Amino acid sequence: SQKIEQNSEALNIQEGKTATLTCNYTNYSPAYLQWYRQDPGRGPVFLLLIRENEKEKRKERLKVTFDTTLKQSLFHITASQPADSATYLCARSGGSYIPTFGRGTSLIVHP
Amino acid sequence: EAGVTQSPTHLIKTRGQQVTLRCSPISGHTSVYWYQQALGLGLQFLLWYDEGEERNRGNFPPRFSGRQFPNYSSELNVNALELEDSALYLCASSLLSVEETQYFGPGTRLLVL
Numbered sequence: 345s346q347k348i349e350q351n352s353e354a355l356n357i358q359e360g361k362t363a364t365l366t367c368n369y370t371n372y373s374p375a376y377l378q379w380y381r382q383d384p385g386r387g388p389v390f391l392l393l394i395r396e397n398e399k400e401k402r403k404e405r406l407k408v409t410f411d412t413t414l415k416q417s418l419f420h421i422t423a424s425q426p427a428d429s430a431t432y433l434c435a436r437s438g439g440s441y442i443p444t445f446g447r448g449t450s451l452i453v454h455p
Numbered sequence: 456e457a458g459v460t461q462s463p464t465h466l467i468k469t470r471g472q473q474v475t476l477r478c479s480p481i482s483g484h485t486s487v488y489w490y491q492q493a494l495g496l497g498l499q500f501l502l503w504y505d506e507g508e509e510r511n512r513g514n515f516p517p518r519f520s521g522r523q524f525p526n527y528s529s530e531l532n533v534n535a536l537e538l539e540d541s542a543l544y545l546c547a548s549s550l551l552s553v554e555e556t557q558y559f560g561p562g563t564r565l566l567v568l
Contacts (some may be wrong), residue, residue: 373561387459387559388498389546433498437555442511443488447497 347371349433355423358454365392365419365449367434374436377410377417382431383450392419393437424453457482459548459560467566468536470554474530476563482546486510488531488549488557489521489524493542533565541567 349368359362367377376395380388394401394410394417401408407420421428431448460479468474480487489501500513504523518534527548533540543564547557 376555380559385543385562385564387547387562388557390556390558393556435557437557442503442513443557444500444502445490445498450524 345392348434348446349440350432350449352447352449354452355454356454359366359425360445363421363453364449365432365434366415367419367446368400369415369417369436373412373415375440377408378435378437379406379408379417380421380432380433380435382401384431388433389444391398391432395407421451424451426453426455429453459546459558461544461560461563463562463563464561465566467568469568470538472567473532473534474536474538474565476483476533476544476546476565477528478531478546478548478560479528480546483559484546484548484550486549486555487523487527487545489529489531490514490547491542491544492545492562493539498545502531509529534557536567538567541565 348416376393378393379391382388392408394408405422409418429452431450433448434446436444475538486505488503490498492498502521503511507523521531523529543562545559545562548556548560549557
């Protein structure tokens with residue numbers, strides 16, 4: 345079965361710096377990778393989707409890359425703010441496969 | 456446009472009881488997904504419904520079941536509750552497109568005592 349792996353350790357950074365989160369997948373290439381933000385006790389919120397034929401996608405301060413050779417997606421938040429503190433989930437999608445989410449990485453931005 | 460709604464927001468039950476959770480998808484969305492998120496754990500896929508049919512099921516016992524109604528709303532039923540069923544139950548909806556971007560509801564927090 346396929347796996348989506350994210351760093352389980354929290355990422356602590358200073359306000360204004362760029363946060364970079366990693367998502368690795370195994371077994372087969374997902375057609376799409378999606379990134380979600382989840383605040384404690386609430387449902388995830390969709391942020392960005394990147395297709396396997398796209399190398400990079402941007403939305404405001406967010407950037408996602410997709411490297412099918414490394415089987416990895418990187419999620420960047422530039423000029424990070426304390427309000428960006430949350431858990432960020434990576435998910436695969438595409439076709440009739442069961443939607444698969446990683447366990448998420450907690451980001452803490454210190455003022 | 457209204458987002459995904461879930462009810463109730465919180466629920467306390469005792470072992471052995473049964474519970475029904477409800478979800479209304481975004482208007483126009485035909486797919487509904489259910490997930491379980493225990494404290495500190497990731498999203499565990501439970502069920503996927505589309506056009507009233509169960510399309511896929513996660514690795515959960517048969518006491519977890521559900522259905523989707525003609526208006527695309529959905530119910531999740533859990534029988535014979537166990538302590539480890541305590542979790543946040545999330546519903547998501549999507550268009551049945553190959554990209555399957557999911558829009559989540561606020562969740563139902565279930566506590567089993």
